[in-house]
Amino acid sequence: MKMISAVIKPFKLDDVREALSGIGITGLTVTEVKGFGRQKGHTELYRGAEYVVDFVPKVRLDLAVSDEQVDSVIEVITQAAGTGKIGDGKIFVSNLEHVVRIRTGETNDDAI
Template identity: 70%
Template sequence: MVLAVSTALFKLKIYPQYHPFIAKFGFNLFMAQPLLYRDVADINSSLIREGANMKLVTVVIKPFKLEDVREALSSIGIQGLTVTEVKGFGRQKGHAELYRGAEYSVNFLPKVKIDIAIADDQLDEVVDVISKAAYTGKIGDGKIFVAELQRVIRIRTGETDEAAL
């Protein structure tokens, strides 16, 4: 059983420095604990979920709403975000435009994608603020996607997880 778990940990690239229990008490003590894992998926979910108290919020909105959303997020203490200019379509499915007398269709509309890494307890407030700031009431206002973050590392200081946000 210990060999199977050791092999599973190695395959998952979970080393002592990456798991709080192992870092605090040592790998040998960790291996001596009774294990109730049925398979590698159980080990994966139990060991890697330490960062599950962080979320990655991805927002796709109309470009002219970017400054409103940024100001709203700053007002609640969000200190960092990443912005990318993107193109896409949803239910809008593009539109027709006229250029020098010729009509052509624009299938991909310009949008702005914002990525924000936050602590789990900030999620409801962040989603609410973004929803209000990006709202126009018209088709194409955008979408908010929320995903769990397993790990965050600030490169300069080596801080990890919530301390790195």
């Protein structure tokens, strides 16, 4: 099992969710986050004054998937979230050792 965390642009969330549903992903967690990468924030104009926005709003998706689903999930997120411009985001994959569904007590792949 793997934990996939993807940081994407907020306006791409619905596209990514629909694309993941299309390949059978039934659950994910979404968190509003702020951060920066190579783009190093940006400047904005407010009431005639220019100021720097250091942290850019993003959305973080967390999905627990079976090992067989990893490649297809990465491909779907990359296609659905990509705009071809700086700041599209990143996908992180890490090992997931144990999962328990609280309601039923199911574990690991059965709990996903």
